Amino acid sequence: MKILQEFKAFAMRGNVLDLAVAVIIGAAFGKIVTSFVNDILMPPLGVLMGGLDFKDYVWVMIQATGDKPAVTLNYGMFIQNIIDFLIIAASIFLLIRALSHLKKKPEPEVAAPAPPTKDQQLLEEIRDILKAKN
Numbered sequence: 001m002k003i004l005q006e007f008k009a010f011a012m013r014g015n016v017l018d019l020a021v022a023v024i025i026g027a028a029f030g031k032i033v034t035s036f037v038n039d040i041l042m043p044p045l046g047v048l049m050g051g052l053d054f055k056d057y058v059w060v061m062i063q064a065t066g067d068k069p070a071v072t073l074n075y076g077m078f079i080q081n082i083i084d085f086l087i088i089a090a091s092i093f094l095l096i097r098a099l100s101h102l103k104k105k106p107e108p109e110v111a112a113p114a115p116p117t118k119d120q121q122l123l124e125e126i127r128d129i130l131k132a133k134n
Contacts, residue, residue, distance in 0.1 A: 033088045041087075042080070054080045 010016065046053050057076025064070035116124070 029091075030088060033091060034084055037080075037084050037087055042083075054083075 042054070054076040055074075057074075057079065059073040059075060060070050061073055062071040
């Protein structure tokens with residue numbers, strides 16, 4: 001039972017919940033960016049490249065024979081995933097950068113001056129005595 005209580009205390013800490021929310025939002029954001037890349041960005045890019053689609057780039061290692069499908073190295077999908085990653089990374093960078101600019105920076109607190117040292121106190125007393133004599 002103690003282990004369940006410890007796990008509950010761990011799971012209910014703010015950092016774990018924040019991380020769970022971040023993972024869920026990140027997955028949804030990834031789907032949005034993937035759709036943006038596949039459905040909006042890549043078609044015009046493919047037209048500019050002469051109608052080619054990265055997904056069509058494969059290297060056939062073994063040709064298909066009978067019931068056996070071909071063995072291919074799908075380097076076009078790899079390129080597509082790199083583009084997806086770069087766009088997601090840039091989007092997250094810009095989002096975090098914008099959010100950090102929106103946060104108010106705390107005013108730096110003015111530190112109280114340090115109390116005078118024993119030597120400084122003695123010098124002030126000497127100064128005051130000399131002023132009083134004049």
